[in-house]
Structures are given as C-alpha cells and as structure tokens.
Amino acid sequence: MHLLTSFAVALAAGSTALAAPLERRAAKVNELVGYAAGTTGGGSGTGTTVTTCAALTAAAKVGGVIKINGVLAGCGIIKVISNTSILGVGAASGLTGSGFQVRLATNVIIRNLKLSVAPEGKDLIDIDESTKVWIDHMDLASVGLTGDKDTYDGLLDAKHGSDFLTFSWIKFHDHWKGSLVGHSDNNAAEDTGKLHVTYHHNLFENVNSRLPSVRFGTAHIYSSCYISGLTSGINSRMGAQVFVEETSFTNTNLAIVTNLDSDLPGSANEKNNLYANSPTRITQKGTYTPTYAYTVDPAASACAIARASAGVGIVTF
Numbered sequence: 594m595h596l597l598t599s600f601a602v603a604l605a606a607g608s609t610a611l612a613a614p615l616e617r618r619a620a621k622v623n624e625l626v627g628y629a630a631g632t633t634g635g636g637s638g639t640g641t642t643v644t645t646c647a648a649l650t651a652a653a654k655v656g657g658v659i660k661i662n663g664v665l666a667g668c669g670i671i672k673v674i675s676n677t678s679i680l681g682v683g684a685a686s687g688l689t690g691s692g693f694q695v696r697l698a699t700n701v702i703i704r705n706l707k708l709s710v711a712p713e714g715k716d717l718i719d720i721d722e723s724t725k726v727w728i729d730h731m732d733l734a735s736v737g738l739t740g741d742k743d744t745y746d747g748l749l750d751a752k753h754g755s756d757f758l759t760f761s762w763i764k765f766h767d768h769w770k771g772s773l774v775g776h777s778d779n780n781a782a783e784d785t786g787k788l789h790v791t792y793h794h795n796l797f798e799n800v801n802s803r804l805p806s807v808r809f810g811t812a813h814i815y816s817s818c819y820i821s822g823l824t825s826g827i828n829s830r831m832g833a834q835v836f837v838e839e840t841s842f843t844n845t846n847l848a849i850v851t852n853l854d855s856d857l858p859g860s861a862n863e864k865n866n867l868y869a870n871s872p873t874r875i876t877q878k879g880t881y882t883p884t885y886a887y888t889v890d891p892a893a894s895a896c897a898i899a900r901a902s903a904g905v906g907i908v909t910f
C-alpha cells in the first residue's frame with residue numbers, strides 16, 4: 594500500500610517524477626532470461642531481409658536470420674522452422690492479417706515485430722510441439738473487446754508439450770484471449786512436466802482473459818503490468834504451478850486465480866505484487882520458484898518500465 598501510494602503521488606507530480614521509476618530499472622532490455630536460455634535462433638549473421646509476403650514465406654522455408662522491413666499484410670500463417678530468427682527492422686515493422694506457427698521446431702527467436710489481427714480463428718503466434726522459443730519485444734493486438742470473442746484465437750499460445758519458452762518485453766493489448774499455455778484439460782499425457790514458460794516485463798492492457806492461462810505447466814511471471822483484464826488474469830489450472838512476483842495489477846478481475854473453468858485447480862505462489870481493484874482467488878498456495886538467475890524490477894515501477902521499454906523500437910535490427 595505504501596509503494597502504491599507513493600507511486601500515485603509521483604505520477605501526479607508530472608513528467609519529472611515519471612523518470613524516477615524508470616531510473617530504477619535493473620533488468621537489461623536486450624537479454625534472454627529464463628526457460629528459453631540458450632536459444633540462438635538463426636545465429637548472428639546478417640541474414641535475409643524481406644519486404645513482401647512471398648519473400649517471407651520463401652525465406653521461412655529456409656530458416657536462418659530473416660528480417661522483416663515494413664508492415665506486410667495478408668501473409669496468412671507463416672510456418673517457422675528450427676534454427677530461425679525472425680526480426681523486425683526499425684520501429685515499425687510487422688505483419689497484419691497474418692500469424693506465425695512454430696510447430697515441431699526447436700531454437701526459434703521472434704523479436705521486434707508488431708503483429709495485429711490474425712486470420713480469423715487463428716493465433717498471432719502459435720507454438721506447438723516445440724522447444725526453446727524466445728518471443729521478445731513484440732506488440733500483439735487485434736481489434737479490441739468488440740465482436741465475438743472467438744473470432745480470433747490467442748495472441749501467443751503454447752501447446753502440445755512445448756517447453757523452455759521465454760516471452761519478454763511484449764505489449765499484449767486490445768484482444769479477448771491473451772496467452773494460452775496448455776489447450777485442454779484432457780491433454781495431461783502430452784503436457785505434464787512440460788510447458789515451462791518465463792513471462793517478464795510484459796504489459797497486458799485491455800485483454801479479457803488468459804494472461805496467461807496455464808494448464809499442467811510451470812510459469813514464472815515477474816515485473817509485469819496488468820491493466821483492465823476484464824474476466825481473469827493469471828489462471829493456474831489442472832495442476833499447473835505459477836510464481837508471480839513484483840507485478841502490478843490494476844482493474845484486473847481475478848488477477849491470480851487457481852480454480853476457474855477446469856476440472857482440477859492449479860497452484861500459485863505470489864510475492865511483492867500490487868493489486869489495485871484487482872481481487873485474487875488463490876485456493877491452492879504453491880511453493881514453486883525457478884532455479885535460474887534473473888533480475889526483477891519492483892512492482893511499483895513495472896507499468897512505467899513496460900510502457901517505456903516493452904514493445905517495438907526498443908531493440909532494433
């Protein structure tokens with residue numbers, strides 16, 4: 594409560610006060626941390642730059658380093674193979690009316706891209722049966738909380754035994770179904786012991802639910818900002834375990850919940866979070882914490898840091 598109050602006062606004091614939380618950022622913006630550690634994608638070469646959907650589709654079949662320059666429209670679903678990096682050039686590159694599918698792949702990096710409005714019924718990024726995937730500094734959105742919630746699927750989903758994933762510095766916004774980890778209560782055989790995901794320094798704003806939803810898996814969520822999650826925030830279910838720390842929730846219903854919409858509950862461990870008009874419902878308290886090294890920023894700074902340093906144009910290629 595003290596932190597929240599002092600932060601609100603700092604905000605009210607105007608732009609000079611806003612700089613204060615940013616100065617306290619300890620985490621590096623250009624660093625792979627967490628479960629996807631060791632992912633190298635297409636390596637460090639210059640790679641191929643593409644400016645059309647046809648060129649992107651062709652390059653994706655070969656893999657390596659692929660740079661997208663500009664906003665490409667209507668590419669459909671681009672299949673991403675192992676040992677690939679897909680990187681946005683500058684501060685305004687991405688895809689619209691398109692999405693990525695990472696399937697039966699390992700060692701994939703996708704960074705600095707603005708993706709909006711997947712093809713109907715599809716995810717913007719869909720990760721299936723894949724390992725070592727780092728999604729970083731992205732802007733992921735559709736048209737907002739309007740129309741049928743099932744018109745589009747998820748912004749960033751991971752399913753079918755995928756594992757060792759890091760989703761960092763991403764702006765998830767204006768969408769119904771955010772990030773689904775584990776797609777079905779009936780998929781224990783494939784998912785149990787898999788689906789380890791690190792989420793850090795993300796902004797979830799005006800996304801209805803699944804922030805994320807985790808079945809069977811393990812999610813570490815830290816130094817993130819949640820604003821206006823209408824239905825539910827972090828949903829731990831079917832024996833999943835989550836550890837949520839140094840995260841700020843504002844106007845987010847069921848900011849952390851462990852017994853929503855599944856046959857069995859999950860567990861949640863939580864530490865140093867701020868909840869403003871954001872109730873939790875933790876029916877099963879967990880003890881999970883990760884064993885890797887990482888640097889947190891305080892919950893009171895999480896929103897200012899995510900607004901300033903998540904999304905596109907921060908790390909550039």
Ligand SMILES: *[C@@H]1O[C@H](CO)[C@@H](O)[C@H](O)[C@H]1NC(C)=O
Pocket residue numbers: 675676700
């Ligand atoms: C990915 O790269 C590694 C290291 O060079 C190589 O051993 C592996 O075969 C590659 N995988 C695929 C599917 O190309």
